[in-house]
Amino acid sequence: MCLPTVFLNGHYMPLAEAHISPLDRGFIFGDGVYEVIPFYDGRALRLTEHLKRLQRSLDELEIANPYSIAQWETHIGGLVTHNNGGNIGVYIQVTRGVAKRDFPPPKGLTQTVFMMANPLATPKREVYEKGISCVSLDDNRWLRCHIKATALLGAVMLKHQSNQEGADEALLFRDGYLTESSASNIAAVKNGVILCPPLDNLILPGITYELMIELAQKAGMPLQIRRVSRREVNTADELWIMSSTKEVVPITTLDNKPVGHGEHSGKPGPVFTKMYALFQDYKRGLQPLAHH
Ligand SMILES: Cc1ncc(COP(=O)(O)O)c(C=O)c1O
Known part of the structure; x- marks a missing residue:
């Protein structure tokens, strides 16, 4: 299991309270992208590069990036702090959002943004x-x-x-x-x-x-x-x-x-x-x- 506090669509909450619609295209089609950013003692390794790659992945799928770099930094920093820093792998997932099940990606959906913090399992x-x-x-x-x-x-x-x-x-x-x-x-x-x-x-x-x-x-x-x-x-x-x-x-x-x-x-x-x-x-x- 991940660390106690997760982030869903702008809010921090316990994992048990994070709910996503089964019609989310991430669930139905795998229509989404992700990142994993390592933090050592609360210090990020190449955060900017990870956020740039997230942008490139979103661009490929023609999903608008829901946040600016500064907003991402704030939300990610908040997640790390909520989970008491340390050695953490921050997992970010952005999906196209919720829609009737149909292959063509509809325009104008609200993206689903989920983040969780996992203990960084660096090999022994x-x-x-x-x-x-x-x-x-x-x-x-x-x-x-x-x-x-x-x-x-x-x-x-x-x-x-x-x-x-x-x-x-x-x-x-x-x-x-x-x-x-x-x-x-x-x-x-x-x-x-x-x-x-x-x-x-x-x-x-x-x-x-x-x-x-x-x-x-x-x-x-x-x-x-x-x-x-x-x-x-x-x-x-x-x-x-x-x-x-x-x-x-x-x-x-x-x-x-x-x-x-x-x-x-x-x-x-x-x-x-x-x-x-x-x-x-x-x-x-x-x-x-x-x-x-
Ligand atoms: C298929 C694949 N290649 C390479 C990597 C390594 O990428 P990174 O160094 O950004 O973690 C990953 C990481 O998850 C991966 O899934």
């Missing part, structure tokens, strides 16, 4: 030390994965399949090239070079992905943004997942085989370890919300 130390396991699966989601849409059945089914096959996550490939995983972006490392799939309609432009690229470039770590083939993934020295809730986590097993070579085979690699440290440094420099 042992997960960073041991890494996670993945299976390779065909990316059979739709072709608009750049939109952070609430309709996530493709991702739900792939994640479920990976778990049924005994793995933590699914590593997804489309036409022989790496896309992402069900809920995070992926980077590979080969001969000391970080390889990141390019941003297109096949992957979500992750805020963590963009931050990692920025941190790597600032630190002078070799990095290429380009398509990564399945063969390159299978022979990679390192693989990581990146997301707002997971931060950066090494993948140490792929399709039941250890990732990497030599002393780092099946273990987190040196490039991951450096990236993880850069990310933790960046977190320590975050400013309180009022400074955004």
